[in-house]
Amino acid sequence: xxxxxxxxxxxxxxxxxxxxxxxxxxxxxxxxxxxxxxxxxxxxxxxxxxxxxxxxxxxxxxxxxxxxxxxxxxxxxxxxxxxxxxxxxxxxxxxxxxxxxxxxxxxxxxxxxxxxxxxxxxxxxxxxxxxxxxxxxxxxxxxxxxxxxxxxxxxxxxxxxxxxxxxxxxxxxxxxxxxxxxxxxxxxxxxxxxxxxxxxxxxxxxxxxxxxxxxxxxxxxxxxxxxxxxxxxxxxxxxxxxxxxxxxxxxxxxxxxxxxxxxxxxxxxxxxxxxxxxxxxxxxx
DNA sequence: CTGCGGTCCTGAAGGC
DNA sequence: TGCCTTCAGGACCGCA
Numbered sequence: 237x238x239x240x241x242x243x244x245x246x247x248x249x250x251x252x253x254x255x256x257x258x259x260x261x262x263x264x265x266x267x268x269x270x271x272x273x274x275x276x277x278x279x280x281x282x283x284x285x286x287x288x289x290x291x292x293x294x295x296x297x298x299x300x301x302x303x304x305x306x307x308x309x310x311x312x313x314x315x316x317x318x319x320x321x322x323x324x325x326x327x328x329x330x331x332x333x334x335x336x337x338x339x340x341x342x343x344x345x346x347x348x349x350x351x352x353x354x355x356x357x358x359x360x361x362x363x364x365x366x367x368x369x370x371x372x373x374x375x376x377x378x379x380x381x382x383x384x385x386x387x388x389x390x391x392x393x394x395x396x397x398x399x400x401x402x403x404x405x406x407x408x409x410x411x412x413x414x415x416x417x418x419x420x421x422x423x424x425x426x427x428x429x430x431x432x433x434x435x436x437x438x439x440x441x442x443x444x445x446x447x448x449x450x451x452x453x454x455x456x457x458x459x460x461x462x463x464x465x466x467x468x469x470x471x472x473x474x475x476x477x478x479x480x481x482x483x484x485x486x487x488x489x490x491x492x493x494x495x496x497x498x499x500x501x502x503x504x505x506x507x508x509x510x511x512x513x514x515x516x517x518x519x520x521x
Numbered sequence: 522c523t524g525c526g527g528t529c530c531t532g533a534a535g536g537c
Numbered sequence: 538t539g540c541c542t543t544c545a546g547g548a549c550c551g552c553a
Contacts, residue, residue, distance in 0.1 A: 308546055358530045510546070
């Protein structure tokens with residue numbers, strides 16, 4: 237699913253390829269995924285594409301912005317030029333087939349240099365138009381960005397000591413830290429050698445320091461690999477290529493397989509209603 | 522404040 | 538083969 241590293245990969249790509257382009261049309265195939273009036277953005281120029289947490293923020297020349305949240309199965313695919321499948325010769329390996337628009341295409345944003353497809357099979361994700369991104373209901377509640385200096389060992393210490401929630405659940409809390417989802421929460425905890433069920437406030441200073449460092453190093457590594465595109469994950473890059481992190485995952489979806497470090501079998505447990513993966517030997521309670 | 526369970530939604534996987 | 542059930546999950550909401 238698209239978490240910070242995946243959305244970072246998407247926004248970097250789009251910022252490079254669609255900044256400066258003009259929105260000539262918006263085709264809304266599913267109103268729920270684009271509930272506002274498309275005329276609010278048609279004719280506007282894209283100034284930049286940025287990320288905040290797991291949201292893609294497309295800043296427009298008319299002082300508005302489009303906020304895209306991909307939830308679990310969302311994709312943003314960019315096809316340069318005017319095309320159909322016979323003309324392009326380019327097969328895009330989408331999860332639901334190789335054609336665009338596909339079965340899960342919900343919105344097509346037409347630009348003067350190509351088309352941006354918003355695919356979302358589950359229909360949980362959506363695009364909304366905001367006048368003031370900072371005031372947006374979801375964006376305004378987000379905690380610090382992991383790569384921002386606001387996120388520090390001291391900050392983490394303060395947040396952790398306030399709650400007895402399992403540390404895994406806390407890492408997923410977007411109000412505490414923005415951008416971590418189910419894949420990287422498990423991966424970070426493995427790297428930090430912390431059991432996902434440990435109460436947040438039970439972590440000692442040394443563990444908090446390790447957790448901080450693991451958060452940054454795992455996210456940085458995942459960005460380097462262009463995110464994670466396991467077979468059952470919808471995420472692919474805007475050019476249709478797959479991310480590579482799944483080949484290097486330590487524990488995520490590796491239950492029953494040997495731990496890469498100690499060969500014990502990786503376990504799956506449910507924490508806060510979500511599947512969580514860990515090595516019972518490397519991450520003792 | 523916390524935590525729990527239901528809600529949205531669809532495709533994949535499992536059972537018979 | 539094919540139908541039916543179950544499950545997964547990010548964020549939110551109502552309830553205890």
